[in-house]
Amino acid sequence: NLSSSPSFITHFTKFSSSNVAKAEMAKLSAIKTNLDAHKNNLFRGAGNANPHEMTSAFTGISTEIQKLLAMMQSSIVLEAIGDLVRARPGNLTPSIISSSSISSSSKLTITPDKRNITMRRKSPGPTRTGCNCGKCSKCIPSPSDWLWNGSHYVQVSAGEWKLEDSTACIQEMLVRLLDKVEEASKKVVEQQHEAHAASADNKIATYRPTYVWSSSLVPAYFELSQTAEGLLKLAHSSLSFSLMKLDACIPALHELKKRTDIVFTQALTGLVTSFYVTLNEHFSDETFLKQLKNIGFLAEFECLLSSAVEDKGILEDMWVGVTELKSVSFQLAAITGSKLQLDFRITGNRQHLVVQFLFGSDILSRLPDDELKLGHIIKVVPCLVAYGMNDASSDSVKQLVELQEVVNQKCLDVLSNYVDGYKAITGRSDEPKVRELFRQLKNKYETHKSKNVEFLINIQQLCRQLRGGRVTTCRSGKDRTGMAVTLEECCLLRTLHKMEDSAFMKALSTLRSNGTQLENCYKNTGRKCYRFTAAQYQMLPRILQPPKHTCRHFISE
Numbered sequence: 001n002l003s004s005s006p007s008f009i010t011h012f013t014k015f016s017s018s019n020v021a022k023a024e025m026a027k028l029s030a031i032k033t034n035l036d037a038h039k040n041n042l043f044r045g046a047g048n049a050n051p052h053e054m055t056s057a058f059t060g061i062s063t064e065i066q067k068l069l070a071m072m073q074s075s076i077v078l079e080a081i082g083d084l085v086r087a088r089p090g091n092l093t094p095s096i097i098s099s100s101s102i103s104s105s106s107k108l109t110i111t112p113d114k115r116n117i118t119m120r121r122k123s124p125g126p127t128r129t130g131c132n133c134g135k136c137s138k139c140i141p142s143p144s145d146w147l148w149n150g151s152h153y154v155q156v157s158a159g160e161w162k163l164e165d166s167t168a169c170i171q172e173m174l175v176r177l178l179d180k181v182e183e184a185s186k187k188v189v190e191q192q193h194e195a196h197a198a199s200a201d202n203k204i205a206t207y208r209p210t211y212v213w214s215s216s217l218v219p220a221y222f223e224l225s226q227t228a229e230g231l232l233k234l235a236h237s238s239l240s241f242s243l244m245k246l247d248a249c250i251p252a253l254h255e256l257k258k259r260t261d262i263v264f265t266q267a268l269t270g271l272v273t274s275f276y277v278t279l280n281e282h283f284s285d286e287t288f289l290k291q292l293k294n295i296g297f298l299a300e301f302e303c304l305l306s307s308a309v310e311d312k313g314i315l316e317d318m319w320v321g322v323t324e325l326k327s328v329s330f331q332l333a334a335i336t337g338s339k340l341q342l343d344f345r346i347t348g349n350r351q352h353l354v355v356q357f358l359f360g361s362d363i364l365s366r367l368p369d370d371e372l373k374l375g376h377i378i379k380v381v382p383c384l385v386a387y388g389m390n391d392a393s394s395d396s397v398k399q400l401v402e403l404q405e406v407v408n409q410k411c412l413d414v415l416s417n418y419v420d421g422y423k424a425i426t427g428r429s430d431e432p433k434v435r436e437l438f439r440q441l442k443n444k445y446e447t448h449k450s451k452n453v454e455f456l457i458n459i460q461q462l463c464r465q466l467r468g469g470r471v472t473t474c475r476s477g478k479d480r481t482g483m484a485v486t487l488e489e490c491c492l493l494r495t496l497h498k499m500e501d502s503a504f505m506k507a508l509s510t511l512r513s514n515g516t517q518l519e520n521c522y523k524n525t526g527r528k529c530y531r532f533t534a535a536q537y538q539m540l541p542r543i544l545q546p547p548k549h550t551c552r553h554f555i556s557e
Contacts, residue, residue, distance in 0.1 A: 021239045034064045051185035058181045069167050080238035173224040180220045263321035274469030289369040295421035296379035298468030303386045304480040325382040331356045334364050383414040437462040479530045482517035483544045512546045
């Protein structure tokens with residue numbers, strides 16, 4: 001009977017534990033979402049001087065914090081934390097809780113309306129003595145035997161670690177926030193009474209708050225939220241580690257590395273092609289070559305996918321692949337023993353991959369920079385921008401945590417650092433234009449507008465102004481990519497070749513009806529048409545819609 005065999009029982013137990021861990025992780029995500037919502041209500045109530053709204057928001061915050069602390073007491077979370085600490089012998093768990101020094105051992109009970117918060121003030125934890133040589137086992141704590149208790153590390157095997165000590169500080173922060181809320185509510189009520197009394201005497205007509213209470217609540221809430229976020233991250237990372245162990249950790253890691261290698265090789269192909277085209281265009285530009293030596297080659301990847309269900313996995317793969325390109329460097333060298341004028345060679349390993357561009361001696365001799373001729377290493381600065389232009393992106397924009405928002409913020413951080421380096425190194429006359437383009441890009445991003453085409457155009461212009469390489473991708477590389485590429489081509493015609501604005505849309509329609517993009521569709525599908533459905537077509541911004549006679553849906557009708 002297979003159902004009673006040891007292997008079946010083992011796998012069933014792992015499956016059940018895996019489901020429990022996933023359920024706990026879902027609860028953690030819900031707690032984080034609810035805390036953000038209650039925070040917004042709290043600050044709105046403070047800004048509007050509404051005592052009821054502030055009290056109600058604090059009740060919600062208190063409830064979610066208590067849920068978090070209860071989860072930290074569950075056996076599965078405690079076991080996961082212990083497993084994570086013991087699995088990292090060279091790195092102790094970081095101190096995620098910043099607590100005040102409380103020496104009193106008395107109990108503190110605060111009872112606001114409809115809630116009870118009881119907190120045991122924390123006594124100083126036990127200390128460990130040694131010979132102070134800094135080398136022996138008496139002086140160096142074993143990472144597999146020690147855990148964080150809220151103010152310092154304590155020994156697990158000796159029974160020194162207690163959950164109550166770890167949660168005492170977050171309870172204290174909750175009490176401090178309650179004090180601020182009650183103080184604000186009481187003061188607002190007093191001001192309202194004074195306003196009503198003054199109104200009766202015809203001194204003033206209406207009540208106006210004389211103090212912005214949100215500024216008083218921010219420090220207390222910020223301290224609490226930072227600590228709660230630390231607990232959430234610790235529990236989430238520990239449960240994630242447990243899932244890896246339960247799901248046959250080693251085979252899964254091998255499969256993950258294989259998947260990473262597959263994605264990385266695809267990204268590397270685009271990177272190498274982009275670098276070669278850019279280098280060929282600016283081969284004699286001494287300032288560009290100086291830029292390569294000092295701040296590296298900017299490689300911007302444009303991924304036209306949303307973080308909806310059907311595209312999220314592809315976008316995650318793309319992000320990993322582009323991020324891995326940081327380990328790649330370029331090098332220029334001369335070909336020896338061959339009549340070829342161009343060749344490539346790859347050396348190194350996963351940690352540091354060097355792609356050598358081998359040129360004929362006559363070509364390399366025309367390079368103005370001597371250091372690059374001698375093989376100076378050129379680092380790669382990759383960044384990924386995600387732009388959801390299809391119908392699914394409209395629903396995904398409503399999500400509180402958006403993967404593409406995280407991706408785009410990381411991209412802006414990379415571009416900000418690169419722009420600073422560009423201004424310091426090159427000293428080009430176009431530096432004010434670069435600064436202005438980046439300012440516009442940040443403004444477009446901060447508007448959080450759905451399907452923000454201006455953001456897409458701005459980042460294309462900025463990267464070209466920085467003489468970086470660009471790669472545009474989507475799911476299949478023909479439909480959404482075709483719309484973005486033709487849009488960029490028309491922008492270049494208008495910027496570089498003075499095409500009039502009145503001819504912009506006509507040129508855009510012509511490129512999409514008769515250009516190479518339809519040929520690309522034919523090579524992939526056997527038909528010269530884009531595969532947008534009617535719903536997808538309607539959800540596209542007007543400037544990204546192809547002519548209707550080029551879409552498969554309208555042709556079939």
